[in-house]
Amino acid sequence: MKNIANFQVDKEKCIGCGLCTKVCPGQLLYLDEDRKAATVEVDTLGWNGCWRCEHCLAVCPKGAIQILGKKPDDSLPPADPAQAAPMLDAVLANRHPCRRYLDKNVPKEILYDMISRLGNIPNGGNHMLLEYTVIDDKEQVKRFRKLVYDRMEELAAQGVYPAEFGEKVYRDMKRWTSLVRPDMLFCGAPQLVIPHGPRGRGECELDLVVACTQLDLQCAARGLGSSIISFPMGVLATMPEIRALLQIPENHYAPLIVGVGYPEIRYRRGSQRRVDPAKIHTLTFE
Ligand code: SF4
Ligand code: SF4
Numbered sequence: 585m586k587n588i589a590n591f592q593v594d595k596e597k598c599i600g601c602g603l604c605t606k607v608c609p610g611q612l613l614y615l616d617e618d619r620k621a622a623t624v625e626v627d628t629l630g631w632n633g634c635w636r637c638e639h640c641l642a643v644c645p646k647g648a649i650q651i652l653g654k655k656p657d658d659s660l661p662p663a664d665p666a667q668a669a670p671m672l673d674a675v676l677a678n679r680h681p682c683r684r685y686l687d688k689n690v691p692k693e694i695l696y697d698m699i700s701r702l703g704n705i706p707n708g709g710n711h712m713l714l715e716y717t718v719i720d721d722k723e724q725v726k727r728f729r730k731l732v733y734d735r736m737e738e739l740a741a742q743g744v745y746p747a748e749f750g751e752k753v754y755r756d757m758k759r760w761t762s763l764v765r766p767d768m769l770f771c772g773a774p775q776l777v778i779p780h781g782p783r784g785r786g787e788c789e790l791d792l793v794v795a796c797t798q799l800d801l802q803c804a805a806r807g808l809g810s811s812i813i814s815f816p817m818g819v820l821a822t823m824p825e826i827r828a829l830l831q832i833p834e835n836h837y838a839p840l841i842v843g844v845g846y847p848e849i850r851y852r853r854g855s856q857r858r859v860d861p862a863k864i865h866t867l868t869f870e
Contacts, residue, residue: 677854682809708787773843
């Protein structure tokens, strides 16, 4: 029997509770005649086979399941709500978009570890189609940024402006550059992460927003600065030869960049912004 998901159950540990069979979205698991977890033939990974969701591994109270080479002992334990909820509240309240960064790289092992954790984001149909283009060094980002700014100036001299903002916004941006921050496009971020995914497959357009948000929160939790920015991708749309340097496939959707780095300015307390109750609409049905 094919088992390309490499589903393995430790029959000594399995107590036949059936939880894994209930959570498996692919309906691949069942209890055999001995009430031990077993799998039907699995010859496909993805939507029509094993979703690679790891729900079975995660739900088993006895740690009896391995899947796709993953062992239960290597999983993080569930967060204690009594500790995790207030900590997450603090992270959410202290998530301030960073617009000034130190000229310093976040160590690459931290950067790529955060990106790898985006493998568990909620995503449409669990297709897991997102890819990540990374410029992980501040000097490389400076070079790329210069290319973009130089080309933007050339285009502006020809009267060509990004579709999202015309000449007025361009002029405003130039003014803000001297008043607010020197790099309006990339917020001075020393490292850039650009999530992208194929158009017309899965729910990539939405998944990208989720990925950016979760990366942003990971940065906040680690005391790093981050900025989710859309401005540069609109600018890059006017300069395909420079966008091509990012090596993002033509058929990929890439509307957002996450800038990452150490914040120049440290905030001392969280925002108290909450959703206006008037904007929360509770429904009841007879
Ligand atoms: S969840 Fe674990 S213990 Fe329960 S049936 Fe599945 S393998 Fe056995
Ligand atoms: S990884 Fe998901 S789809 Fe695959 S067997 Fe486990 S629960 Fe089912």
